[in-house]
Structures are given as C-alpha cells and as structure tokens.
Amino acid sequence: MARVPGRDNRIAIPVMVLCLGVVGALVWFAIPGMPMVLAWAGGTAGNAATMLAATPTPRAVVADGLDVAATDCRELYPDDLWNELTWTSDAILNQSTGASATAATDLVAALAPTAARTCAWTDSAGQSVVTTFATVADDAAGIAEAALRGQGFACTTTDGTLSCTADTAAGDEHQAVHGALWVTTVAGSWYPEDYDDRIAVHLWQ
Missing domain, CATH: 1.20.5 (Single alpha-helices involved in coiled-coils or other helix-helix interfaces)
Structure with a gap:
C-alpha cells in the first residue's frame, strides 16, 4: 500500500x-x-x-333541515364567495324573505315554496346578483326540470342536483334544485366566477 x-x-x-x-x-x-x-x-x-x-367532512345543510327564512345570508354562502361579494366596491346586500325574482312565474306556483330567503347584491353601477333560497317539496326536482325545459332552460343533473340556465326577461337565470332546497339566481351584468357551483358545494357537499 x-x-x-x-x-x-x-x-x-x-x-x-x-x-x-x-x-x-x-x-x-x-x-x-x-x-x-x-x-x-x-x-x-x-x-x-x-x-x-377525525377531520369532519363538509356538512350537508339541506339534510340538517335548513330553515331558510330564519337563516342569515352569511350562512348560505361559502367564505370565499362571501368575501368576494362583500369586498366588491360599493356592494350592498339587501336581505328579505321575498319570493324569487325568476321570470318563470309558473314554476314558482308549481313548486309552491313554503319559506324563502333572498340575498340581493347591488352596486352603484346598477349591477346586481340576486339569489333566493327556498324550501320546496322533496320531489321538486322532477317538476322543476319539466317546467324549466319547457321554457327553454338548458338543464343537467349532477350528484343529485338539478342545474338549469337561460337568459330570460329577468336576466341571466341559474336554477338549482336538490332535495327540498330550490336556489334561484338572477344576474344583471354581475355574475362572480363559479357563483352557483361554489354555493352548491357549500350547501350540498
């Protein structure tokens, strides 16, 4: 070596x-x-x-027997969407227990909601996005789909949620029915990205 x-x-x-x-x-x-x-x-x-x-899974609000008339709009929106809406310049929220602003008035009569919570967002430019959460019968999805398709709405069903959209006299309408909850959104030149999808995930998944 x-x-x-x-x-x-x-x-x-x-x-x-x-x-x-x-x-x-x-x-x-x-x-x-x-x-x-x-x-x-x-x-x-x-x-x-x-x-x-032990990490809890997202809660299904509808299954818990949601009382929409007694529920504040804050509870009906996911955090990210709520923050986006409240941080929008000049945005004003008006809450009420009024009926949906949908142009499908025949559908309102057919579904006969027993309670409602309307969350109307407006800004100084006149833009608006109005969403109504209403309690209906458990089998309302079938009635809603037939009625909405007859009025020109395009509809799909995903994971038990009926979703229908159309441009109507009231504005850009988005309808969703899952179980005993009917969610109607009428957008007037203001529709946040994935607005309905984020609400649906918050409520039903």
Whole structure:
C-alpha cells in the first residue's frame, strides 16, 4: 500500500481505534432507549392518523333541515364567495324573505315554496346578483326540470342536483334544485366566477 506523505501510522491507528471505541460506546448506551424511541414514533404516527380520520367532512345543510327564512345570508354562502361579494366596491346586500325574482312565474306556483330567503347584491353601477333560497317539496326536482325545459332552460343533473340556465326577461337565470332546497339566481351584468357551483358545494357537499 502506498504511503501517504505526512501520515504517521503510529498516531493514525490509535486514533482510529479510539474513534471506533467512542462510536461503539454511544451505540451501547443508546440501545436501552431504542424501545422508547420506537414507541414514541409509533404513538406520534398513530395520533396523526387518528386526527386525520377525525377531520369532519363538509356538512350537508339541506339534510340538517335548513330553515331558510330564519337563516342569515352569511350562512348560505361559502367564505370565499362571501368575501368576494362583500369586498366588491360599493356592494350592498339587501336581505328579505321575498319570493324569487325568476321570470318563470309558473314554476314558482308549481313548486309552491313554503319559506324563502333572498340575498340581493347591488352596486352603484346598477349591477346586481340576486339569489333566493327556498324550501320546496322533496320531489321538486322532477317538476322543476319539466317546467324549466319547457321554457327553454338548458338543464343537467349532477350528484343529485338539478342545474338549469337561460337568459330570460329577468336576466341571466341559474336554477338549482336538490332535495327540498330550490336556489334561484338572477344576474344583471354581475355574475362572480363559479357563483352557483361554489354555493352548491357549500350547501350540498
């Protein structure tokens, strides 16, 4: 073996032996604590899994028997959409228990809502987006689809939610029926991105 200049085996070998001895001693002293370390790691992982499993799933508002007439508009909107609307310059919210502003007046008579909460957003430029949450019969989706298609609405059903849209005399209309809740939105030159989808996810998923 070639000799490295400046290396003295008389010093290097004892130092290497000493280092190995120190490492061996550390391992020896660490062995009794290994079961505790493994138990702690296992417990931490188990707690994390338990916490993830306990994370609540989004609540289905309709299934909870939502009383729309007694519910504030704030509870009917997801946080991100509510913030977007309230931070819009000059936006004003007017709440009422009035009927939907839909041009499909025959549908209102057919569904005969027993309670309603209307959230009307307007700004100084005259733009508006008005949404009415109404309580109807559990089988209202079938009646609504037949009536809306007959008035030129385009309809689809996804995950149990009937969604219909059309341009009407009232404005850009978006209708949704899921179970006993009927949501009507009439947009007048103001329709936030994915407005209906975000409300639907908040209410039913």
